Amino acid sequence: MRLADCSYFKTGGTVEHLLQPTNIAELAQARIDIAKDSKPFFFLGRGTNSLIWDDHFPGFVISFNAMDFINKLSATRYEVGAGVSNTEFAEFCFRNSLEGASWMNYLPGEIGATTRMNARCYGGEISEIVQKVYAVTVQGEIKSFASQSVFRGYKDTLFMDEDLCIGSVEVELKSSTDPIKIREHMDFCRNDREKKHQFLHPSCGCVFKNDYTIGIPSGFLLDKAGAKKLYVGSAKINPYHANFIFNTGSASSQDIFDLSVLMRELVFKSFGVWLEYEMEILGNIPEKVKTYIKEQRESLIDVELLASLRREWQNP
Numbered sequence: 141m142r143l144a145d146c147s148y149f150k151t152g153g154t155v156e157h158l159l160q161p162t163n164i165a166e167l168a169q170a171r172i173d174i175a176k177d178s179k180p181f182f183f184l185g186r187g188t189n190s191l192i193w194d195d196h197f198p199g200f201v202i203s204f205n206a207m208d209f210i211n212k213l214s215a216t217r218y219e220v221g222a223g224v225s226n227t228e229f230a231e232f233c234f235r236n237s238l239e240g241a242s243w244m245n246y247l248p249g250e251i252g253a254t255t256r257m258n259a260r261c262y263g264g265e266i267s268e269i270v271q272k273v274y275a276v277t278v279q280g281e282i283k284s285f286a287s288q289s290v291f292r293g294y295k296d297t298l299f300m301d302e303d304l305c306i307g308s309v310e311v312e313l314k315s316s317t318d319p320i321k322i323r324e325h326m327d328f329c330r331n332d333r334e335k336k337h338q339f340l341h342p343s344c345g346c347v348f349k350n351d352y353t354i355g356i357p358s359g360f361l362l363d364k365a366g367a368k369k370l371y372v373g374s375a376k377i378n379p380y381h382a383n384f385i386f387n388t389g390s391a392s393s394q395d396i397f398d399l400s401v402l403m404r405e406l407v408f409k410s411f412g413v414w415l416e417y418e419m420e421i422l423g424n425i426p427e428k429v430k431t432y433i434k435e436q437r438e439s440l441i442d443v444e445l446l447a448s449l450r451r452e453w454q455n456p
């Protein structure tokens with residue numbers, strides 16, 4: 141099985157076993173089987189925030205795409221399978237006059253991974269609607285987690301530290317008397333992304349997180365540092381957004397990663413800011429890549445330079 145076919149970046153090597161459970165009981169059984177085999181594993185949603193390494197992965201990948209159920213618990217409360225796409229869920233809420241998910245329209249990916257990443261955009265964040273998460277442990281035990289124990293802040297959740305996988309989430313929405321308003325916001329989200337050319341080529345969205353202590357988006361820092369000129373083979377920077385890498389043709393994951401290194405080093409050299417990866421790197425990852433992703437460097441921030449950039453960002 142070629143993982144490039146399951147990844148949004150269209151890169152990634154082959155995998156020995158791809159498991160596609162359709163419900164939580166099958167997911168739990170998959171985890172029990174994997175534990176018996178003691179081979180490596182990783183989880184894959186739609187691959188829209190991830191870079192899957194080029195080498196063969198000699199273990200298991202659990203894909204959640206087939207867990208695409210939505211169960212009604214009450215008029216405003218639903219259990220949503222990890223594999224339901226964000227856009228499908230926004231459409232479902234619109235059809236049922238439910239408020240709270242319009243911002244998810246055209247946010248690539250599916251709700252399990254969106255919960256793990258605590259994804260946010262256009263005034264919404266998944267933590268605002270998820271009340272409970274049903275997850276499966278390495279031993280195949282199904283556990284439920286209240287949202288207070290899951291969401292720790294900006295793009296940070298409990299699931300980033302643990303080998304737990306999310307099977308479904310319980311969401312609470314609001315009844316709406318104005319579905320036209322919901323549709324207008326959904327259209328706005330879609331049009332804005334299209335206007336910003338986000339879907340021109342395969343990508344993973346933003347490669348680096350924003351650092352809110354700096355107060356300037358990482359994309360702006362990258363742009364000001366001149367990152368748009370960088371490329372490695374067919375891995376190029378989105379000309380409209382310097383924090384996006386595009387696979388404009390036949391880039392490998394190595395090319396994409398090498399370009400991300402150039403971006404990170406350029407911002408450090410230019411402004412002394414050490415960016416943190418948002419892009420998840422999955423698969424058979426070389427040790428030196430793992431070390432580099434986690435590397436911490438002391439900031440060498442030029443306070444005056446950043447203050448002037450902040451002013452430029454605030455008053456374009």
Ligand SMILES: Cc1cc2nc3c(=O)[nH]c(=O)nc-3n(C[C@H](O)[C@H](O)[C@H](O)COP(=O)(O)OP(=O)(O)OC[C@H]3O[C@@H](n4cnc5c(N)ncnc54)[C@H](O)[C@@H]3O)c2cc1C
Binds near residue numbers: 187190305346
């Ligand atoms: C064009 C574009 C625009 C984007 N814009 C935004 C944006 O505005 N805001 C934003 O926050 N993000 C954005 N993203 C990133 C992406 O859309 C989100 O992070 C999305 O939630 C990822 O979903 P996915 O299913 O593709 O995750 P994947 O990339 O498949 O997985 C992400 C991580 O979650 C893990 N994972 C997957 N499923 C599970 C599970 N069920 N349980 C536990 N772990 C799991 C994976 O192992 C991986 O570590 C954008 C991406 C693209 C391509």
